[in-house]
Amino acid sequence: MINIGLIGYGYWGPNVARNIHANVNLKLFAICDYQVQRLDKAKSIYIEQTTYETDYKRLLTNPEIQAIAIAAETSAHFQLVKESLLAGKHVYVEKPFTSTSEEAIELKELADSLNLIIHIDHIMIFHPVLTKIKSLIDTDEIGDILYIDAMRMNLGQIKKDVSAMWDLAVHDLSIIDYLCDGKEPFYINAIGEKFYNPKESVCFLTLKYAGFISNIQSSWVSPLKERKLIIAGTKKMIVFDDMNTFGKLTVYDKGVSVISGADVEYEDYAVKTREGDVWIPYIPQEDALFNSINHFLSCILSSKPSISGPLQAIRLLKILEKADISMAEKESLV
Structure with missing residues (x-):
């Protein structure tokens, strides 16, 4: 069982949360959003099945969490992914990966040096x-x-x-x-x-x-x-x-x-x-989306790079x- 902390419960975050929760090999360990009303919405769905935070750093410092899912604005991706990697977490992040290809290259090199997986949700390639x-x-x-x-x-x-x-x-x-x-x-x-x-x-x-x-x-x-x-x-x-x-x-x-x-x-x-x-x-x-998240899980378990990992993201950027x-x-x- 892999514990995942979700950062962002706005436009796309609820969909990510639902599909993490639906995967029997994943646990939606925590949901984080700085807007309390969004967390209240999440609480009405998951009640006590997960925990709720307004400070994402509490997810990064939690040793029980092995992976972080990021569903935030693109401009925030670089910093959130970098901090997550430095905290020893595998990362699932929404597209586009980063705001520049230079940022993407830096994150790829960091993930490689730490033997961590980055999976970018290029969701369409997981469509049947x-x-x-x-x-x-x-x-x-x-x-x-x-x-x-x-x-x-x-x-x-x-x-x-x-x-x-x-x-x-x-x-x-x-x-x-x-x-x-x-x-x-x-x-x-x-x-x-x-x-x-x-x-x-x-x-x-x-x-x-x-x-x-x-x-x-x-x-x-x-x-x-x-x-x-x-x-x-x-x-x-x-x-x-x-x-x-x-x-x-x-x-x-x-x-x-x-x-x-x-x-x-x-x-x-x-x-x-x-x-x-x-x-x-x-x-x-x-x-x-379920297929995409499940592929992320398989990459963590097998230590194999994602087909929608940083290399693909860099080409697109x-x-x-x-x-x-x-x-x-x-x-x-x-």
Whole structure:
């Protein structure tokens, strides 16, 4: 049994607490939040099954706690993770990992030197649909990837400490990173606009990888809630619509054939589309957050690094930083 102390019981903290509590191999040992009304909400759910603190340092100095879960603002991540590691605790932390790649590198080196696990909750790569998509790619069911189109938008929640790209696109970047085994883009272009916020509320990010391109849309100012991923392959095409309750994953046996050759007349040259079956595979009902937390547990028990650990986070942060530079350059032209 691993005892976990949770720091932060605001927007996402209750979800983290619920899934820790649901894991029979974990104990939600303590919940910490500086706002008493939030702790009162937690007490109404967990009563005497856990303890409650307003000072997070009491969790760090408690020898009965082996791990810390952090569900706080991104700007607080670096200090909280660093203090937790120095206190000898394994760390689960919400995305994005840190505010800069330099901070992430420092924390990775610290965790490595102390033989401690850091797990960043890039939650989408623990979604059962993504597990299926990864299998389809690895078994060459869809062929070579041509492009990946991702849309993640809704009305709110507008955050002041990060842009919509850092808050939303990081999910899609982690998906691409996971599906393509850490492949990194060689071209990054981004544009955004600041509505109702000091950070960009709407962002469009274009990436070019060796062999395929990707476009990621992130918005807090949309009348519709969209969570959609389109992957076009040379053999098949995939649509993952996370808002579709009737079938989140659809596989299309569609593609394009080019008829050409030395003996083909110019007018015979043709690009023909191919229409085939549409397949909605069975996907088991699983909670991605529960899977993420359970993976963190398995990493602690096995002393193996997380698949969404600092190495992946550093790759994503470097993309976001370059995208920020790209947006700033365009803003300076106005």
